[in-house]
Amino acid sequence: PDGFCIPFAAYAQFTRSHGLAERLARMQQLPRFAEDAQVRRDALAALRAEMAQWPLPAGMAQAWQARWTQQLGGAGVFVRSASNSEDLAHFSGAGLYTTVPNVRAADALAAAVRTVWASVYNFEAWEARRAAGLDEETIVMGVLVQAAIDSTASGVMVTRDPFDATHRHATYISAKRGIGIRVVEGKRIAEQVMYSSRSKAVQVLNRSGDDVALQLDPAGGVREVPVQAGRAVLTDDLVHCRRDPSSRRPPGPENPKCNRPAAPARRALQPNSSHPLPIHL
Incomplete structure (x- = not known):
């Protein structure tokens, strides 16, 4: 299906503007964060909720909506993850990140992209990357906005x-x-x-x-x-x-x-x- 990509650079700009690196450092200093999976689960859920509410840089959502309307006719789309921690030689990352299906409203598109970006910090994704020894400071998320199709x-x-x-x-x-x-x-x-x-x-x-x-x-x-x-x-x-x-x-x-x-x-x-x-x- 037809679609367009939101590159890593957009995620980097978004997270940098909200001080994600500093936020991650504070999170990892929480008592028992390294030892207790439930502490990590709760902290990551709080971080995702924050990211879903962070404002987008000026003009970013409008550019996506224009592309969606002009290229895809404003029809329903799947908003899919495309991180640099998927499909690696020794780490597939399959199923770790979030897909938002059949987005049909312009304001919902921006929310869906933020949801996918925030899914970098899904508990399962964090744990899998940690076990694989991936460097959290290098992780970025791209997004594929793709025309929705039904499947039998x-x-x-x-x-x-x-x-x-x-x-x-x-x-x-x-x-x-x-x-x-x-x-x-x-x-x-x-x-x-x-x-x-x-x-x-x-x-x-x-x-x-x-x-x-x-x-x-x-x-x-x-x-x-x-x-x-x-x-x-x-x-x-x-x-x-x-x-x-x-x-x-x-x-x-x-x-x-x-x-x-x-x-x-x-x-x-x-x-x-x-x-x-x-x-x-």
């Missing part, structure tokens, strides 16, 4: 076996019906399958246990739609045509979309990458 099914594809790195011919797919926000966030049990490019076999690890799908709400955001839990999300044909376009089969009752090209991904990835690739059907 969506999820994440990893072109490696995440359970055994020696299986270089394996692809892992985690998917559920509807928009896949909760799959990426790890909040729902998704359908999990493994595909072998060597044997062309599809192994079902488990079916989705979710009995609702997320769909775009015309009023903004997303809404839950009931679905049948345990029913297959991905047929073998769909798995083949997502992972191996050369093996696409003619469309039929079980694979009506298999002759369509894959939707553009948020990040361009090369085959055999170990990073998660969003997929939409």
Whole structure:
């Protein structure tokens, strides 16, 4: 889908104007901050709440709104994270930061961007970066403002076996019906399958246990739609045509979309990458 980026420089300007570095230093001096996870959780929540209320530099929100109107027609957009602490060689960062779905009002766009910026300090993100030894002073957040599209099914594809790195011919797919926000966030049990490019076999690890799908709400955001839990999300044909376009089969009752090209991904990835690739059907 079409969209535009808000670069790291905008985040740096925003946080610098509000003294974030000094605020972080004070936070880390709180009693038992280093030892007590609950202290860190509470302090980070307070910081995110503050950041969500900090005024934007002059003209910044107006520039975003103009771009949204001129390029995307003011239609609903997903406001997505794009930090420099994602998709690293030894740290994926998947699911750590916040996406604000289907933003439809001009004033809500600025609020959504601040929410994504503040998600740098999600508790899970802080803990994961800390465990990985990443330098907090170097972390910045970009934002992708992207046209909202509905999905019949969506999820994440990893072109490696995440359970055994020696299986270089394996692809892992985690998917559920509807928009896949909760799959990426790890909040729902998704359908999990493994595909072998060597044997062309599809192994079902488990079916989705979710009995609702997320769909775009015309009023903004997303809404839950009931679905049948345990029913297959991905047929073998769909798995083949997502992972191996050369093996696409003619469309039929079980694979009506298999002759369509894959939707553009948020990040361009090369085959055999170990990073998660969003997929939409």
